[in-house]
Each structure stands twice: as C-alpha cells, then as structure tokens.
Amino acid sequence: MVNARSAVPTDPGADDAxxxxxxxxxVAALAGVSVQTVSNVLNTPGIVRPETAAKVRxxxxxxxxxxxxxxxxxxxxxxxxxxxxxxxxSTDGVFDRFLHALTACAADRDYRVLLYTARDDDQELASxxxxxxxxxxxxxxxxxxxxGDRRAAHLMERGIPCVSFGRDWDxxxxxxxxxxxxxxxxxxATGHLLAQGHRRIAFLGWPTDSRVGNDRxxxxxxxxxxxxxxxxxxxxxxxxxxxxxxxxxxLLRRTDxxxxxxxxxxxxxxxxxxxxxxxxTPGAPxxxxxxxxxxxxxxxxxxxxxxxPLTAAAExxxxxxxxxxxxxxxxxxxxxxxxxPDLVVRTRRTPPS
Amino acid sequence: MVNARSAVPTDPGADDAxxxxxxxxxVAALAGVSVQTVSNVLNTPGIVRPETAAKVRxxxxxxxxxxxxxxxxxxxxxxxxxxxxxxxxSTDGVFDRFLHALTACAADRDYRVLLYTARDDDQELASxxxxxxxxxxxxxxxxxxxxGDRRAAHLMERGIPCVSFGRDWDxxxxxxxxxxxxxxxxxxATGHLLAQGHRRIAFLGWPTDSRVGNDRxxxxxxxxxxxxxxxxxxxxxxxxxxxxxxxxxxLLRRTDxxxxxxxxxxxxxxxxxxxxxxxxTPGAPxxxxxxxxxxxxxxxxxxxxxxxPLTAAAExxxxxxxxxxxxxxxxxxxxxxxxxPDLVVRTRRTPPS
Numbered sequence: 001m002v003n004a005r006s007a008v009p010t011d012p013g014a015d016d017a018x019x020x021x022x023x024x025x026x027v028a029a030l031a032g033v034s035v036q037t038v039s040n041v042l043n044t045p046g047i048v049r050p051e052t053a054a055k056v057r058x059x060x061x062x063x064x065x066x067x068x069x070x071x072x073x074x075x076x077x078x079x080x081x082x083x084x085x086x087x088x089x090s091t092d093g094v095f096d097r098f099l100h101a102l103t104a105c106a107a108d109r110d111y112r113v114l115l116y117t118a119r120d121d122d123q124e125l126a127s128x129x130x131x132x133x134x135x136x137x138x139x140x141x142x143x144x145x146x147x148g149d150r151r152a153a154h155l156m157e158r159g160i161p162c163v164s165f166g167r168d169w170d171x172x173x174x175x176x177x178x179x180x181x182x183x184x185x186x187x188x189a190t191g192h193l194l195a196q197g198h199r200r201i202a203f204l205g206w207p208t209d210s211r212v213g214n215d216r217x218x219x220x221x222x223x224x225x226x227x228x229x230x231x232x233x234x235x236x237x238x239x240x241x242x243x244x245x246x247x248x249x250x251l252l253r254r255t256d257x258x259x260x261x262x263x264x265x266x267x268x269x270x271x272x273x274x275x276x277x278x279x280x281t282p283g284a285p286x287x288x289x290x291x292x293x294x295x296x297x298x299x300x301x302x303x304x305x306x307x308x309p310l311t312a313a314a315e316x317x318x319x320x321x322x323x324x325x326x327x328x329x330x331x332x333x334x335x336x337x338x339x340x341p342d343l344v345v346r347t348r349r350t351p352p353s
Numbered sequence: 354m355v356n357a358r359s360a361v362p363t364d365p366g367a368d369d370a371x372x373x374x375x376x377x378x379x380v381a382a383l384a385g386v387s388v389q390t391v392s393n394v395l396n397t398p399g400i401v402r403p404e405t406a407a408k409v410r411x412x413x414x415x416x417x418x419x420x421x422x423x424x425x426x427x428x429x430x431x432x433x434x435x436x437x438x439x440x441x442x443s444t445d446g447v448f449d450r451f452l453h454a455l456t457a458c459a460a461d462r463d464y465r466v467l468l469y470t471a472r473d474d475d476q477e478l479a480s481x482x483x484x485x486x487x488x489x490x491x492x493x494x495x496x497x498x499x500x501g502d503r504r505a506a507h508l509m510e511r512g513i514p515c516v517s518f519g520r521d522w523d524x525x526x527x528x529x530x531x532x533x534x535x536x537x538x539x540x541x542a543t544g545h546l547l548a549q550g551h552r553r554i555a556f557l558g559w560p561t562d563s564r565v566g567n568d569r570x571x572x573x574x575x576x577x578x579x580x581x582x583x584x585x586x587x588x589x590x591x592x593x594x595x596x597x598x599x600x601x602x603x604l605l606r607r608t609d610x611x612x613x614x615x616x617x618x619x620x621x622x623x624x625x626x627x628x629x630x631x632x633x634t635p636g637a638p639x640x641x642x643x644x645x646x647x648x649x650x651x652x653x654x655x656x657x658x659x660x661x662p663l664t665a666a667a668e669x670x671x672x673x674x675x676x677x678x679x680x681x682x683x684x685x686x687x688x689x690x691x692x693x694p695d696l697v698v699r700t701r702r703t704p705p706s
Contacts, residue, residue: 064476066483080487081467086456093649096449103439103468112488114434115456115466123417130419134433135465241653269653296446297653300594300622 022063031059042109046323057108066110079136081114082106082321085124087144093295094308095143098165101314102141109322111138125154132160139321145169145177147211152177161324163317167336169211176320176334178313182212182292183219185306185341186261189290190223192304192343193259198288202232202257204248204271206239206264213263216292220261232257237267244270252278258285265291265298265305272301294344304345312339375416384412395462399676410461419463432489434467435459435674438477440497446648447661448496451518454667455494462675464491478507485513492674498522498530500564505530514677516670520689522564529673529687531666535565535645536572538659538694539614542643543576545657545696546612551641555585555610557601557624559592559617566616569645573614585610590620597623605631611638618644618651618658625654647697657698665692 028035033056040048041056048056059065084099103113114135118124131137138161142151145166152175155162167179186203193201203220206213217234224231235251237243248260248271260275262268268291275287291298291305298305316337324330381388386409393401394409401409412418437452456466467488471477484490491514495504498519505528508515520532539556546554556573559566570587577584588604590596601613601624613628615621621644628640644651644658651658669690677683 061472064472086453093446093449096446099468100439100470103470107470112484113468115452115468117453117456117460119414119417126417131465241655266649266653273655296619296648296650300619300650300654302594302626 022065024065027056027059027063027065030063031056045109045319060108078138078325080111081135081137082111083114083116083131083135083137083140085143086115086117094293094310097310098143098314101311102317105311105314105318109318111318121149121151124151128155128158128160138325139163141165141317141321159328161321161328163321163324165313165317167338174334176324176336178316178320178337178339180308180313180341181338182215182341183222184338185292185308185343186216186219187223188219188341188343189261189292189304189306190220192345193261193288193290194223194227194229196259196288198259199229200232200255200257201229201259201261202235202251202255204235204237204244204251204260204262204267206267207236216263237270239264239266241266241270241273244268245273246270248274249277252287257287259288260290262289262291265293265295265301265303268292268303268305269297269301272303290343298344298346302346304343306341307344308341309339375418377418380409380412380416380418383416384409398462398672413461431491431678433464434488434490435464435671436467436469436484436488436490436493438496439468439470447646447663450663451496451667454664455670458664458667458671462671464671474502474504477504481508481511481513491678492516494518494670494674512681514674514681516674516677518666518670520691527687529677529689531669531673531690531692533661533666533694534691535568535694536575537691538645538661538696539569539572540576541572541694541696542614542645542657542659543573545698546614546641546643547576547580547582549612549641551612552582553585553608553610554582554612554614555588555604555608557588557590557597557604557613557615557620559620560589569616590623592617592619594619594623594626597621598626599623601627602630605640610640612641613643615642615644618646618648618654618656621645621656621658622650622654625656643696651697651699655699657696659694660697661694662692 024035024038028038031038033052037048037052038056041053045053084102086099099113106113114137116127116131118127140155140160140162142162142164143166145164145168147169149169152162152164152168152173156175162175164175164177165179167177168175190201201224203217205217208214221231232255233251235247237247244262244267251257251260252274260271262271268289271289275289278284279286289303291303294305294307316339320335320337377388377391381391384391386405390401390405391409394406398406437455439452440448452466459466467484467490469480469484471480493508493513493515495515495517496519498517498521500522502522505515505517505521505526509528515528517528517530518532520530521528543554554577556570558570561567574584585608586604588600590600597615597620604610604613605627613624615624621642624642628642631637632639642656644656647658647660669692673688673690
C-alpha cells in the first residue's frame with residue numbers, strides 16, 4: 001500500500017461538470033493573453049515566449065481547462081499517446097521524478113504516457129513495431145541514453161518522432177534531446193566548497209566507463225583548475241553505499257581531503273559513513289560531503305546536493321517532441337538543450353564527537 | 354472518436370522477424386507443460402498453480418515470447434491498456450516500485466500501462482469518461498486508497514473492471530483489492546527487537562488520521578501485548594526527517610526506550626538523528642531503530658526495515674484485474690488479498706562514540 005491521501009472528495013454531477021468546463025476564452029482572459037496565444041501554447045508552444053507559456057499553463061492547471069479532445073483528435077489524427085520505457089526490475093528515483101513530471105506535462109497538452117518495458121536495447125528496438133501497430137503512438141521519449149545507443153536513429157529512420165532525455169553521447173544522431181549539465185552541477189558543488197575555504201577537495205565517482213560519471217568528474221576538475229588548485233586523485237566505486245564507504249575511506253587516507261564531491265547521493269551516503277568513522281580519531285578534521293541528485297537520501301542525511309531540474313527537463317522534452325510531431329518533415333537541425341542544475345545547500349547535523 | 358489504432362505498414366524486415374519469433378509450443382516444451390497450460394497462464398492465470406505459472410513466465414521472458422497480438426485483439430476486442438494514475442507533483446518510492454513491477458507484469462500478459470494524472474479524486478472521477486472514450490482502457494489499477502474513496506464504486510457501477518492496490522478502508526466496496534499487511538510488518542519488526550532482548554520499545558508513527566499509519570501502529574501494539582509487555586506512549590510526526598527527529602527526541606526523553614519501531618524509513622532516518630544526538634551523552638544506552646518500506650534510505654543508513662512485497666502485489670493486482678476483464682459479468686464475491694511483508698535485517702554501523 002502507498003500512503004493514503006486524507007482528502008475525501010465530493011461528487012461532481014457529470015453533466016454539471018461538463019457544462020461548467022472552462023473555455024479557451026476564459027483561460028485567455030485570466031492569463032491576460034489572446035485566445036490565439038492559448039492555442040499556440042497548446043499546439044505550437046515553440047513560438048510562444050517561455051514566460052507567457054508558463055503563465056498560460058498555470059491558468060490551464062488552475063481552471064483544469066481541457067481542449068475539446070474529439071475535435072482535436074479528428075483534426076490531428078493522433079493517438080495522443082507517447083511511449084516511455086521503464087527499466088524492468090529496477091527503479092531510479094531520478095527517472096521516476098522525470099516520469100511523473102512528464103505525465104503531468106503531457107496531460108497539459110492532452111497526451112498520455114504509455115509505459116512499456118524491455119530487458120535491453122535490442123528488445124526495445126524489436127518492440128517498436130508492435131507498439132506502433134497496436135497503439136499508434138505519436139512519439140517516444142527515450143531515456144538512459146548511452147554510447148552506441150541505436151534507438152533514436154532507428155525511430156528517426158522510420159519517421160517516428162522521438163526525443164531523448166539524456167544526450168546523444170556519440171554526437172552522430174539527428175534527434176532532439178534534453179539533458180542536464182552534470183559538469184555544471186559538480187562545478188557548482190566544488191565552487192561552494194571552495195567558497196567555504198576548502199582547498200583539498202577530492203572527487204568520488206563511478207567507474208570510468210560511465211559517461212555521466214565522467215561528465216560530473218570533469219566539472220569538479222574544471223572548478224579546481226579555475227581556482228588554481230591541483231585536483232586530487234579520484235576515487236571510483238559502484239553506485240552502492242558499502243562500495244562507496246570503502247572507496248571513500250581509501251580516498252580520504254590517500255588524499256587527506258577536507259571535502260568530497262560525490263557523483264551521486266548514494267555514493268555520498270557511503271562517503272558520509274567513512275567520514276563519521278574517520279572523525280572518531282582525535283584531531284581528525286571535519287570532512288564535508290556533497291551529493292548529486294538531491295534525493296530523499298540527501299535530505300535525510302542533511303547534506304548539500306546538486307538538484308537536476310526534472311520538471312523543466314520534462315517540459316522541454318515534451319516541447320521538442322511536440323515540435324517533431326507537428327512538423328514531421330522538418331529539416332531543421334535538431335534542438336539540443338543542456339539544462340543547468342542547482343546546488344541545494346544544507347548544513348549537516350554532524351553527530352557530536 | 355474512439356480508439357485511434359490505425360495500422361502502420363510494417364517494414365520489410367518484419368516478416369523475417371516474425372518467422373523467428375518463438376511459438377507457444379516452444380514455450381510449452383521448454384517449460385515442460387502443455388500448450389493449453391501456456392494459454393491458461395496468458396488468458397486465465399487464476400486456474401494455473403502459481404509455481405507452474407511462474408515457471409511458464411520465466412520461459413516466456415527468456416524466449417521473449419509474445420502472443421499473436423492482432424489475432425488476440427480481434428478475438429478479445431481489447432485495447433490492451435490499463436490505466437494507472439500518478440500523483441501530480443509528488444513521487445513516492447513505494448508507488449514507483451509498484452508501478453515498475455506492474456508494467457513488467459502487464460507486459461507478460463501483453464498489456465501496457467497508460468499513465469494519467471489528476472489533482473485530486475474529483476478530477477480523477479471526471480477523467481474516467483475521457484480515458485474510456487479516447488483509449489478504451491480495459492481496466493484500472495487504483496492506488497492511494499483512503500476512507501470515503503468513491504473511485505472503485507464509480508468504475509464498478511459503469512461496468513469498468515478495476516482493482517485497487519490498497520484496501521477498501523470503508524469495507525463497503527465490491528471490487529477486488531490487494532494490499533500489504535502493514536500490521537504484520539510492524540509485528541515482525543517489534544518481534545525482532547524483542548528477540549534481541551529489547552523490552553522498552555516505542556512506536557513513532559504518522560498523525561492519527563492516517564489509516565495506513567494506524568494499521569502499522571496496531572501491529573506494534575499486538576506484538577508488545579503478545580510478549581506481555583506494556584506498549585509505551587506513541588510518538589506522532591509528519592513524514593519528514595526534521596519533524597521525525599524532533600518527535601523522536603521527545604519520545605526518547607519521555608519513554609527511555611531502547612528501540613524505536615518507525616512507521617516509515619523517512620521517519621526512521623529522523624529518529625536516527627535524534628538517537629545519534631542522544632548517544633553523545635555519556636552512559637546513554639544505544640537505541641535501535643527499525644524502518645518501514647526498505648527503501649534506499651534504510652539501506653543507506655544501514656537499518657533494518659519492513660519490505661513490502663511489491664512485485665507480488667503487482668502480479669496479484671494484475672491477476673485479479675484480468676479475472677474481472679475475462680469475466681465481466683461475474684457475481685463472485687471480490688477477492689481481497691493481504692500480502693505478508695518481510696523484515697530485512699541489517700546491522701547498523703553505529704558511529705564510534
């Protein structure tokens with residue numbers, strides 16, 4: 001069971017509800033824009049200024065405005081479905097937050113998300129025909145992109161609109177994508193530690209075959225270089241608490257670092273355990289730890305963490321996908337967006353020594 | 354317009370791919386069962402022994418066997434879509450894990466999950482007509498059930514199959530549901546602490562208007578009573594680390610408890626912070642903390658936690674929903690399943706004093 005909502009709803013008469021449905025004119029009036037602008041926000045959002053679009057969407061949500069589905073669907077011949085793969089057997093808090101935001105953004109545009117699963121990329125590639133034949137999806141939002149990823153090219157070749165949340169690591173693709181600038185995140189994290197007076201700052205990352213991990217490492221190195229400081233030896237570990245604890249223990253011993261920039265919150269949690277052990281030694285310096293992804297783990301441990309702008313990532317992914325759906329034969333170069341993450345600063349409750 | 358499932362021309366490679374597809378006979382042979390049994394697993398799983406069904410599903414996954422969609426759909430006139438609501442603006446790790454498992458289980462039965470969102474129950478009730486008209490959903494898996502929840506009754510009255518993950522708290526419904534026995538979980542957690550020699554065990558829970566929270570409290574009380582021990586005053590807090598830390602601090606002061614059974618991992622993490630503060634006092638006893646939901650938080654903090662069987666919950670929810678879809682006019686009383694959670698025991702790395 002999941003946590004129960006306490007609110008007890010009241011029953012709206014279905015007919016009354018229909019007659020009380022807000023109109024596009026009401027949305028326009030309340031948002032202080034023209035009806036055409038509201039229509040643009042819904043159908044061709046790329047031509048609307050972001051601030052205006054945000055204002056209109058706020059009003060749409062507030063009034064629970066929904067366009068006339070039947071008329072719209074007849075006109076556009078769309079299924080109103082977007083395919084998203086969930087990894088079977090595993091969950092990823094960041095992906096789940098993106099998925100929730102994507103579902104909400106899609107609903108604003110009168111689309112729904114269809115979930116499918118696949119054991120691996122090959123199985124995913126093999127499933128596209130089936131998904132298209134049975135449900136006539138209007139497009140796909142891919143995620144978990146990686147080197148040698150053939151999914152976007154496969155869809156593009158078949159004229160199926162797609163966007164990926166996650167960059168095109170090979171750089172050869174022609175599809176639009178949205179990603180978060182991980183290097184900028186670790187630059188901010190490292191900059192925060194530098195501003196606090198730390199000079200011996202080390203990085204605890206994932207194995208070197210992780211492109212996402214290497215991107216985050218690069219941001220740390222850039223910040224150290226910009227400050228005229230040497231970067232310290234790098235620690236590597238799998239994304240697991242115990243592995244991170246051992247790696248952090250070793251890294252602290254080797255580097256005498258006073259601060260650790262960690263590639264993820266889970267790794268930061270392991271680092272924190274190593275730090276607490278170390279601080280038991282009389283005279284050992286306090287060690288600051290910064291995480292990445294601003295999950296409940298970071299909140300729980302009271303550590304600063306880099307937050308990915310997942311709602312913006314979902315909105316932009318949808319916008320780019322809709323643009324492809326609206327203009328299937330476009331020859332414009334694909335849009336690529338690197339969004340800026342923010343550092344959420346927390347003051348850790350250090351256990352009293 | 355009803356369903357938009359227009360056929361998309363298959364690419365030339367499709368025939369080859371189709372000819373290489375595994376057949377139902379191959380699945381049957383590899384699983385060591387009859388073709389009829391494989392068919393039953395796919396269509397009327399309720400009549401197959403669970404061990405047999407599990408074996409067949411393993412083979413189905415291994416071979417990536419997929420029934421002939423078109424034939425099946427023509428025969429059954431189904432959309433192959435199941436509706437699931439995601440809460441807008443918030444994520445819940447337990448729900449997300451259930452959703453992933455549900456997506457995988459649904460795929461095994463050749464169904465996909467359609468996500469929709471709603472601000473509240475009223476909006477959800479108002480959205481059913483639209484979802485049915487546009488996508489002809491075969492059924493719904495509801496979650497986040499609560500007192501006064503009218504959603505299942507609303508769907509049942511319209512002949513739309515549904516099941517809820519989360520019990521019918523009012524007990525008046527006629528729909529099938531699957532839930533996890535929270536009380537059994539906290540009984541196990543309390544029993545574990547009793548077996549370790551703890552006698553002064555307290556419970557830190559949610560506000561008293563949470564039925565889920567009260568269920569978990571009842572399990573703690575039952576275990577204490579069975580052991581012939583008095584239950585201690587109960588602490589209450591919102592599901593947030595800082596709130597839990599303050600409540601735990603107060604609870605420990607009032608009760609001198611040596612162990613805390615917590616209503617969630619997030620609450621347990623707050624309790625842990627209070628415990629660490631307390632253990633700084635010379636002579637203060639070590640305090641054990643047990644959480645609920647076995648999230649990454651529990652793993653990260655190294656505390657024991659009650660794990661909900663979310664894959665089983667997803668499988669059973671699907672099974673009950675399929676039974677309703679297959680037998681829409683059944684007058685059998687609805688099946689209600691309370692699944693047993695397990696305690697995941699961890700030895701906490703206590704920070705050295």
